[in-house]
Amino acid sequence: MIDDSLLTPALQGVHLSRSFGEGETKTTVLYDVSIELFSGQITLLMGPSGSGKSTLLAILSGLLHPDSGTVMALGHDLWAMSDLERERFRLRHCGFIFQGYNLFNALTARQQLEMVLRWGEGASAGEARRRAEEMLDLLGLAKKAHLRPTELSGGEKQRVAIGRALIKEPNFCFADEPTSALDWKAGQQVIELLRSAAHDRGATVLVVAHDARIIEHVDRVVHMEDGRLWQQEEHEAREPVLHTLKQAR
Ligand SMILES: Nc1ncnc2c1ncn2[C@@H]1O[C@H](COP(=O)(O)OP(=O)(O)O)[C@@H](O)[C@H]1O
């Protein structure tokens, strides 16, 4: 028997619309967009600059209110929650990665990760350190744990940011142009890490990126243009999910 969770989208955006501005300056950025994301899959959202990708990602991840439409996440209506409930949901279930890394300059790589566990989960110092070191090891950064952002390359900084997003083992991982500031080799590493978050941990991963070379590294590609999704390939990549679940048993 197939697990229900494979057939039910982990995240479902339905009839989402969004405009900015008022009156004559009002611009519609999203037109009636519907999208489904599944656990264990990495989905790539592509499209020209200004097509509405970041707006859609922000709405799906509970950061920006849609004008109309709903987002169902793990069976909860995200935009029917109170601000506090949504904030808690994001903290508990969502990891974010952005182009600009958003790291704290004063903290070492290890401290950036420890902080999430200490403040987010109330983990003990020893537990936080152990898990941070484990994650840095997985990211290939074991030897850089003591370095601060200014002492790390762009690719290394982005790997720390990925570690910070994934260390709480979120159900959802949202990455907005995580590779744009990186060369292809570093970008490829970043995509591989996000892909293994989906395939090995069953996370639901949405990545916005430009580089067409990424396409072959993801399960599914969704194209956006002028606020509309114009192609949504069927979720053909179910195998990694089944594979993961089999391993987990
Ligand atoms: N807060 C905002 N206020 C006004 N316009 C915005 C705002 N955020 C985005 N936009 C506009 O919405 C359009 C889509 O933006 P965005 O979603 O960032 O596109 P993308 O990520 O595909 O480049 C752009 O024309 C942008 O200028």
Ligand SMILES: [Mg+2]
């Ligand atoms: Mg954008």
